[in-house]
Amino acid sequence: MGFADDHLVPLVDEGLGNSAYLLDLGDGRALTVDASRDLRALHAAAERRGLGIAFAADTHLHADFLSGAVQLGHDTGATVLASAAGRRAFDHRALADGEEVDLGGLTLRAIATPGHTDEHLSFLLLDGRRELGVFTGGSLIVNSAARTDLLGPERTEELARAQYRSLQRLTALPDEVAVWPTHGAGSFCSAPPGTERTTTIGAQRGANPLLGAPDEDTFVSQLIASLGTYPAYFDRLGEINRRGPAVLTAQPLLPALAAQQVRALTADGGHVVDVRPAADYAAGHIPGSVSIPLRDQFATWLGWLLPDTAPLAFVGEADQDLSEIVWQSYKVGYERLAGCLAGGMDAWLADGNPQTTTAFVTADRAAGRPYVDVRQRSEFAAGHVPGAVHLELGGLSAATDVPHGAIVACGHGERAMTAASLLERSGHRDVTVLDGGPADYAAARGQRLVEGTEDTHS
Template sequence: MSFTDEYLIPLVDAGLGNSAYLVDLGDGRALAVDASRDLRALRDAAARRGLTVAFAADTHLHADFLTGALQLAADEGALVLASAAGRRAFPHTALADGDEVDLGGLRLRALATPGHTDEHLSFLLLDGTRELGVFTGGSLIVGSAARTDLQGADRAEELARAQYRSLRLLAELPDATAVWPTHGAGSFCSAPPGAERTTTIGAQKAANDLLAAPDEDAFVARLLGSLGSYPAYFDRLAETNRQGPALLTAAPGLKPLTPAAARTLLASGARLVDARPVPDFAAGHIPGAISNPLRPAFATWLGWLLPDDTPLVFVLGPGQDEQELAWQAAKIGYDRLAGQLAGGMTAWLADGGPADTTNLVTAEQIGDRPVLDVRQTSEFAGGHIPGAAHAELGTLPADLPATADGTVVMCGHGERAMTAASLLAHSGARNLAVLAGGAADWADVTGRALEEGV
């Protein structure tokens, strides 16, 4: 059995597309790498093995989630390991290139691998002189390298050139060295689609298009050409991680709110988020509510579309997990949760509250209505309904079409489209509908080909 199979426990956050890692050090202690503020899975894994987290390493100042390292330090006495160049404002062991930490038999060596961020470190795990694996964070990832524009578009090329050098450095490790990235498929830090979340140096040398680039300029062109948009909250979270996230003294949750209390909060500026499934929202929702169905991607769209400094009121449906919602919000720094409407829409309607509906339509029912496709640009370019307008969900309502009235909004399955429709309705658009399905359903029903490109 390999070290990876026996002692390394990957903890995948499918919603954010990331992996944290728990390493069993063999003596009742563990190393955590790139742990999120949502420590539930990590703590469950540690408890199953009877482990105490003694070390918490962060490869970089994360933009897509709050670090859990500070919480592990407070709760379990973990030693926080991070880059000296990150200038973190809380106690930690500051590491520079080549520094090593004795884990009690195994050693962790810091490798300066800037590119995704200025202060990025990879951590090489050593057993004597043998390279067991390397935690690459946002440098070398499966099939690519993480984006380099998070410090601003004006620095994207400079950091892409740094990323080139970092990947060349990592490629010098033995081919058998395991690669344990943080960012993976589904991450807006720019990972290609695919099921694999770990790899080896040799596999990446054989298959990673960036490592195959003939020179630095070609590498930079390929990397920058692959970058799409990213959630708005990325621009503020790295600094929160540098300062140190607020410690949690209890599990986050949602207090119950009466309809009267909810109305008072909304009248004073709170925002309303409806986390129910698309069909339930379509059948009846509170006017002005933003649809964001509770699912793995909930946190991404919460952070992209709603402010973090405004109280949030939530509507959930029967059986939905309010603690899951609260944890998803907490891991990206959304702590101003005013509560949830007790009794949901049933209580709201019983109290005389108004409700709006949104039509769900099938591909056959679109007819000659205008279509707005709110998928990411790369998805739209891969195949869309001919004549459809395009605006990424993350750009709405600022990117509102000249007239959205009567539009059929679509995405891949319906969740993002309903979110978009709710944003457009909040901005005054009327007579909107949402396609139940996606472009492939339209092609199947009509027998017509999708259009490619933008």
């Protein structure tokens, strides 16, 4: 077994597409890298190994989640390690390029790798003079690099050029050095997202198409051309992470709400989020509620589609884990959680309140309707129904050209149901949701999917 097998525990957040890391330092202490505010998996892994968290490193000011480093500092006394250029407003050890931290046998060396953010650091792990691996955060990632447009369009090219130089610096490391990125498959910080999560310097020299660019200008063009949209909440979290997320002194809970309390919340500007599966939402839901099924991607769509400034009430089912709602919300900065409807839709109806239904049909029953595809641009380009209208889910609140009587579709039905709920809130009462994806719809009609974006209207 190699070093990573023995000492390094990757902690993958499938919903955000990120990896945090727990490094066993061999003496009962551990280093964490890029831990999120949802520390449940990290604490469980540390407890299984009998480890105490001594260091909490952040590679950059994260845009897609709130850092757990401040919380770890509070709870375990961990020393927070981060870039001096980030000017964080809380206690931490501020590191400049080339500075080293003695981990007690192992050494962590800071390498300035701006591009994804201005203050980005990678952390090279050394055992004496032997270079074991590098935590690359949002710099070099598997077969790609992290996006450079999060600080605004006016800085995208400048940061892309910085990213080029950072990747050149990282790939000067020996071939055998392991690469442990934070962003990976499913992350909107990747440009474009990949599938593997870890790699080596040598493997990336041969496989990363961005590293194959013949010069800096080509690299910049390729990177920028790959950038898709990203969740709205990304624009807020970097500054919160710079100031430091609020320390939690108790487990946050989701109170039980009576039906009349939910009514009062909506009357006062709050939002109702229905976390039940798409089919249950379709069968009957609170008018005006937003469908965001509770799954790995819940936090992403909550943060993309709803404001963090209004109270939220949730509708779920008895067998759903309320703590999952809480932690997914908290890790993206949503703390105004009013509670969950006690008794669910049965209690809502028993109180004399109305419900709305949404048509949810399989491909064989979806004929004769305009087809609206709400997937991401890259998904649409990879294969879509001929003649489909493309309106990304994240931009639907501003969409005004949804065809009358449309069937709304995504890959399986969850995002399409979310889209239908948003359209219903804006006055579209005639939408139908496809229970399935484009391949199902095309097969039912003897069609082939087409590639490219020629049919897109987004």
